[in-house]
Amino acid sequence: FVGTPDYLAPEVLLGTGHGPTVDWWALGVCLYEMIVGYPPFNAGSPQEIFSNILNFEIDWDDLCDVASDDAANLISRLLIEDPSERLGANGADEVKSHVFFEGVDWEVLLTNKAAITPLFIPSLSSSVDTNYFDDERKGSFGGMTFMEGASPNMAVDDFTDFKNFSFVSIHHLGEMNKDAVEEKKGKKQGEGIKKTIPEAVAEKVKAVEGKDTQQRFEEGGGRMGPEESKQFLLEMSKEELDEQTPDRDEPSSNFLRQTLQLSLEKSQE
Structure with missing residues (x-):
């Protein structure tokens, strides 16, 4: 994908x-x-x-x-x-x-x-007016700005430091936004709204060869609840991936395998 x-x-x-x-x-x-x-x-x-x-x-x-x-x-x-x-x-x-x-x-x-009249029209003094942005920047480097604690010399391939952002000068942004929201409203604990996944188990079974797979589905009477369906589908996806890409050193398949394993562990908690 x-x-x-x-x-x-x-x-x-x-x-x-x-x-x-x-x-x-x-x-x-x-x-x-x-x-x-x-x-x-x-x-x-x-x-x-x-x-x-x-x-x-x-x-x-x-x-x-x-x-x-x-x-x-x-x-x-x-x-x-x-x-x-x-x-x-x-x-x-x-x-x-x-x-x-x-x-x-x-x-x-x-x-x-x-x-169409916009609900909000910003009043700008120039094309580079930044009055609508908080002045949170602490330093500069080569004409560019970066947050305190960020290093312009950090390696860009260290993905975990960037929190889904591709440039070091804004790698704190995701965490900062979340902290700002939580600070403003106070963190509330809750389960949230849960919805079910598609009933695609039967189709997935047909696509995966193996007697054990078919037998497990039939033993359940062909019917599973939402959480069972989710876990079963994750297991089938992982088994299918293992069959199609036995080379565990192959980066893309190994990445997906780790993701499926992590999801399986969470679904069993």
Whole structure:
């Protein structure tokens, strides 16, 4: 698969087949990030991000504390794990008709953007006016600025130091945004909203050869609950990967294998 880790839909990671609804999932992630300040499945490495996506580990309290009810509802419906139930599965019209977009004239927006009055127009003194940004920068290097504690000489291939950002001068941004949100509202503990994954177990079984696999599914009567389905599907994906890429030193397959293993461990907790 190809894509930025934070925005990938679960069906892409599981390899169960995907379509246009992955874009609606990505829109939900973008909206969450725009409102809260960081992506819903954010973590320090791609493996952890993928694990959060597969286990649907998302803090809905963070969103509900800063978003309107309509915005929270829109995002929760875009981030439904089952692509057939996801908002937008029946076309863009059902997204555009959501109450969050009430009052938006989509036809005018498409044909004459100048006729739409923005809700907020920044007042700028020049093209480089930064009055709308907090003055948090502590130093400079070669005409560029960086946060206190950041080193301009850090190796860019040390991914874990960058928290999903590709340039050292902003590698603190993800953590800072999260800290700022938590400091403002006070961290609340909660389970959040859980939704189920697609019932794609039967199809996955057919795609994986092996008597043990088929037998295990049949012994369960062909029926599993949401959590059992998720664990079973993860196990099948890992077994299929092991069969297709036995070379454990191959970087891409090893990376995916580690992600699936991490997700399996979390699903069993």
